Amino acid sequence: MRAKEPVLVSAHRCGAGGDRGLENTRVALENALDLAVDFVEFDVQRCADGTLVLFHDDWMWVGDRRVPLAALSFEEFASRAPHFLRYEEVLEALAGVTRAHIDLKFTSPDSLYAEAAATWEVQAARRAVQVLGADQVIVTTLEDKAVRAVRDWSDQEGHDLLVGLSLGRSVRGLPWHRQVRVRVSELLPRLRYTESRANLVVAKHTLARLGVAAFARRRGLPLLVWTVDTEDSLRYWMRPGRAWLVTSNEPALALTARDGFPRHRSGRPPRPPRTRRRPA
Template identity: 70%
Template sequence: MSPLRRARPVVQLSAHRCGAGQDRTLENTRVALDGALRLPVEYVEFDVQRCGDGTLVCFHDDWVWVGDRRRDLAELTFAEFAARAPHFLRYDEVLPALVGHARAHIDLKFSDPAAVVDAVGQAVAVLGADEMIVTTLDDRTVRVVRDWADEHGHDLLVGLSLGRRVRGLPLNRQLRIRASELLPRVRILNSRANLVVANHTLARLGIAAFARRRGLPLLVWTVDTEDSLRYWLRPGRAWLVTSNEPALALRVRAGLERSRRAERRRGLEGSEP
């Protein structure tokens, strides 16, 4: 192929759980968010849960320890949640913090349709639809958001996440879930997802090829090792990569870009008469 071929776009980066790295206590916290905003990543990813009083919080799990019991967030007021997890951010704190710094990668962990629409509408009002993406494991939630976006004239990317945890589920259910992920055509069509979101292992097993065939952007999560980052950050492999190690990912991407520029220079020199 000619060295003068059209260059493929650089793969973008999303700082997973506000770029907390391997320290789970920092996930979705102000410390992690401030660190991510100092990096030239294109997106910052954060999880959104809903407390029982309707307050949206940046938190991954749908439960917290209360004494020696696990209590669902849906049963707790924000004050009760904050008493157990005071260092986590509220949703309405994160959105304005991103303005002018990075786009929002909003991973919804709840599925009440009215609450979902309200949360997405709030983000669009603060950031604009072109400065955010929405991802979720729930097919119905994808469709709710896509239908809402179309109704209001927003060109919003909404992704169906493939690769949910199945450990502990009955074997037949595990197999059904994985089959629906490895062959996701029906789910993508029914949910109206316009962004394919896949665990990096499943992406290599065919989901990346599916996204290319359908002409859909591909988001790959969560890529943390240097070898895996080197694979997925090659232009054309994905549209966006989510990483717990955004600083490492940026170094790998910069190294790939330097190598690509050097290769193009050598190609141009070799093509001179």
């Protein structure tokens, strides 16, 4: 009987833990690298001038107004976020050290999706592949059309790139019927995964337990579970075979939980399955 792969660990928002002020910052990044995690996860936003920065929310306070980051120049953003990192900075910091888990928080204008290579998401993915190599990168996003664009581009370029459709978006503030529609599409995601061509299943830990993990096994796709922080949950998800990768705000705790299980193999990420392109 073949031994199961150990579960890999991704440091969520660079492994900032419970301190929101450290999310996606150099301090958190350096701590994660010191831990020798398998992946560093970070959120990427796009400023109005096209500069990519590490930031979770798609808005920030300007005086007493919430202004979208997409409406701010890089200089305007930087003056209000003194601890930010540029996308280029984090790619360079990870090169030759560990792998990048890139969570894209922006989308392109609808007109750009007619040609995958023209989209902003593909531009970000292309740069990561140039700096790190396709086998050192995974790309995740909540948006089906963004997944499809990156997957189509990676196939055209011959890259074995893992691209995940994230399940578990916030439904706070939505009408109840839209909340139901979103959750049903996440608990029964076959159509979304087929149409987006995602080759990595990405699920909030609650949804993973409610059937998404079984869906990933049936499809033969690697499973990324987010965000797992408590000792009990980490002991569950770090058991070999439960997932391929676990994202945690507490990467040190996740590594300790993994050490409680025998390590049999290298933990290298699986190659993305070769999916047949559907006719346009």
